[in-house]
Amino acid sequence: MDSAQVTDRAADVPVRPAATIVLTRAGTNGPEVLMGQRGAGAAFMPSKYVFPGGAVDRTDAAVPLAAALAEPCRARLDGTGITPETLAAAAIRELFEETGLALGRPGIWTDAPPDWEAFAARGLCPDASGLRFIFRAVTPPGRPRRFDARFFLADADAVQGDVEDFSAACDELSHLHWISLTEVRRLDLPFITEVVLSEVALLMRGGQQPGVPFFDNSGTRPTFRRIT
Template sequence: MTTGGNVKQAVDKSAIRDAATIILTRGGPEGPEVLMGQRGAKAAFMPNKFVFPGGAVDAGDGAVPLAKTINFDCGRRLAEGAGAARAHALTVAAIRELWEETGLPMAARLDWPGTPEPDWESFAAAGMMPSAEGLTYVFRAITPSGRPRRFDARFFLAEVGAIATDPDDFSRASDELSHLQWIPLGKVRHFDLPFITEVVLAEIAHTLDHGPADSVPFFDNSGPESVFRRIA
């Protein structure tokens, strides 16, 4: 997770920050697999937990060009309560976090128009532009109050075919997640998972079996009580 062009910025740790996560899937010998890694023991948020690649939206994400945008229905649901510009920033953040934490580019082979931001220089140097075409918006959750960090997280599902390089090559990954690995869905619950990740995995299993739902589940903890609703 970075802060816009690798420049450190003061962050209100009590504020709810927009965040984006990608659940990358592929077929395996034991059925569907998901890509996960382990957070460090000293991490302020979810230490030692196995999680999907993801993190907070950076200030510059809204200005990053996309080769292709997310599909219309997902874009409409993302924009609810946030607007089209924020929806764009969320998809960019998801792709950036996947790239930073795993070294896997969700991209199209195109030349970058103009000069890329510092966070995207290596991406552009490889002859790639981020592409949100392969993303499906599948879940939203706001971290409950009382936690050391709080996020309004949007979860995206993507098939491995959206990756422009070898999906087993993590050589470009940062050190934010360790033990990066493809885990069969049937075995993933044996890992140390955050509660919300377990909930999202159940939704993903249903989506892989039956196709995308016509609404997005939303655990809303923005107020004094937890509310579950769906974004149609």
């Protein structure tokens, strides 16, 4: 198969909406983030250390939130063909599936979709009030999977339960651990994760974003802009 055929097939890969949570906490050596390692056989970013996250599921659109996203985050997520509430729900679900950590509030939820049954079984409804939209990136062409990913910053104090307990995590991420921002770049990180970490470090120092950074690879030429 020649290179032109490979490129043509790669261009046909659909771009799926996705959501990621950058969970932070105060550590003895400064702010820490939660990271996990993708499997060596994974089709997307094998062996890389990443934040918990993944593609939006169809059922995420029907999930009731115990508390909504705050402004201006909600406004910055609106008008993209998928609701802010759906993106927030997907981020919370992915965090729970991949780490076992729940961002929720006590509440009765009797009709949870299958992907949410374990979350609801804890007597919780998903809480988006502590999520802060800090980054957006579209995966470049030529990758086996492509995502339009929104990254949310969240504080570990909002987690219900022990933030060191990953016993309920699925096997998608291994080596789940907290690591300080001063040491995290020693890990094998994707380029976009390094860029997001720079934004996280800025915010943890009390800095401000002049709009949410957006690396857009949806067209023929990569572009960078800020969502205000």
